[in-house]
Amino acid sequence: ILIRPHPAIWRLVHGMAVIYLVALTFLLFQ
Numbered sequence: 001i002l003i004r005p006h007p008a009i010w011r012l013v014h015g016m017a018v019i020y021l022v023a024l025t026f027l028l029f030q
Helices: 007-029
Strands: none
Touching: none
16 A cells, blocks of 8 residues: 655655765765
């Protein structure tokens, strides 16, 4: 059963994913 979460949760997850990708590329290219 899929429940549509609150948009704030999506924004938080998206923000964490972006920060994770930026940190990953920073660690790879340093």
